[in-house]
Amino acid sequence: MSAQITGRAWTFGDDIDTDVLSPGVYMKLPVAEAAKHCLEAVDPAFAPGVAAGDVVVGGANFGLGSSREQAPEGLKVLGVGAVLAKSFARIFYRNALNLGLPALFFPAADEISAGDRLEVDPLGGEVRNLTTAKTYAVEPIPPHLMRMIEDGGLMPHLEKRLAAQRAAQA
Numbered sequence: 003m004s005a006q007i008t009g010r011a012w013t014f015g016d017d018i019d020t021d022v023l024s025p026g027v028y029m030k031l032p033v034a035e036a037a038k039h040c041l042e043a044v045d046p047a048f049a050p051g052v053a054a055g056d057v058v059v060g061g062a063n064f065g066l067g068s069s070r071e072q073a074p075e076g077l078k079v080l081g082v083g084a085v086l087a088k089s090f091a092r093i094f095y096r097n098a099l100n101l102g103l104p105a106l107f108f109p110a111a112d113e114i115s116a117g118d119r120l121e122v123d124p125l126g127g128e129v130r131n132l133t134t135a136k137t138y139a140v141e142p143i144p145p146h147l148m149r150m151i152e153d154g155g156l157m158p159h160l161e162k163r164l165a166a167q168r169a170a171q172a
Contacts, residue, residue, distance in 0.1 A: 005104075005123060005124050005125040005126070005143075005148055005152070006121065006122070006123055007055055007057065007083035007084045007104065007120075007121070007122040007123075007124070008055055008083070008119070008120070008121045008122075008132075009053065009054070009055035009056035009057050009083050009119070009120060010053065010056045010057070010117055010118070010119060010120075011056070011057050011059050011114050011115070011116060011117060011118040011119075011120050012045070012048055012052060012056060012057070012058050012059065012116060013059045013060075013111075013114055013115065013116045014041070014044060014045070014058065014059065014060045014061065014064075015060070015061045016060075016061035016062040016063055016088075017061070017062070017063045017066060018041075018044070018060050018061075018063075018064050018065065018066075019065070019066045019067035020065060020066070020067040020068050020069075020070050020072075020073040020091075020094065021067055021068070022041055022043050022044055023040055023041060023065065023072075023073035023074075023076060023077065024036060024037075024039075024040065024070055024072040024073045024075075024076050025039050025042070025043070029070070029072065033072060033075050033076060033079055034079055036072060036076060037049065037075075037076035037077075037079040037080050038050075040076040040077065040080060049080060052080045052081060052082060053081060054081035054083070055081065055083040056081065056082055056083060057082070057083055057084050057085070057086060057120045057122060058077060058082050058084075058085045058086070059085075059086045059087070059108065059111050059114045059120075060085065060086070060087035060088070060111065061087065061088050061111055061112070062087070062088045062089045063089055063090075063091060064085065064087035064088075064089065064090050064091065064094065065087075065090050065091040065093070065094025065095065065097075065098075066091040066094070067091070069093040069097070071097040071100075071101060073094060073097070074094060074097045074098035074101050074103050074105075075097075075101050077098075077103060078101055078102060078103045082103065083104070083122065084103070084104040084105070084106060084122045084124065085098060085103065085104070085105045085106070086105075086106050086107075086108035086111060086114075086120075086122070086129065086140075087105070087106075087107065087108060087111060088107070088108065088109055088111050089107065090105060090107070099143075099147060099150070099151065099155075099156075100150075100155055100156040100157075101155045101156075102150070102151045102152075102153070102154045102155035102158070103151070103155075104122070104124045104143060104148075104151055106122070106124055106129070106140050106141070106143065107140060107141055108129060108138070108140055110129075110138050113131075113136070113138075114131060115133070117133075118131050118132075118133040118134065119131070119132040119133050120132065123142075124142060124143040124148060124151075125142055125143060125145065125148050126142060127139055127140050127141060127142030128140065
């Protein structure tokens with residue numbers, strides 16, 4: 003199971019809500035189009051500048067607001083490798099995992115600066131700031147959930163398991 007994520011940190015404060023992550027005015031667009039507006043109200047450079055593997059670092063209550071799964075889905079479509087936050091809104095957290103986006107509780111979020119190079123090991127429970135050479139322990143994502151994340155989320159994971167069961171019965 004390969005769980006290493008390496009990328010640049012994009013830092014945000016407390017109370018980043020789903021309306022900022024996935025603005026309602028774009029909800030009728032396909033997710034790939036709506037994602038181009040992700041976080042534009044707080045950092046217009048985010049959506050055009052984020053690269054595959056980059057890490058979103060948030061403060062407390064990340065993802066509060068409506069239960070729209072487009073919020074974590076937009077981050078995933080943009081290539082975000084993981085979300086680290088002091089705390090998450092419950093529904094955002096569950097939606098992120100269900101969609102295959104690692105989300106880890108990270109009490110030291112304030113110690114990360116925008117642009118720092120981070121290496122995240124969700125399974126091992128470690129975040130390394132390659133810029134400052136500081137390492138942080140975090141609560142790891144359990145192996146069964148990491149398998150689901152690596153399969154692309156809950157639905158692809160269930161499809162894979164059902165296919166394996168059908169093959170075993172054939």
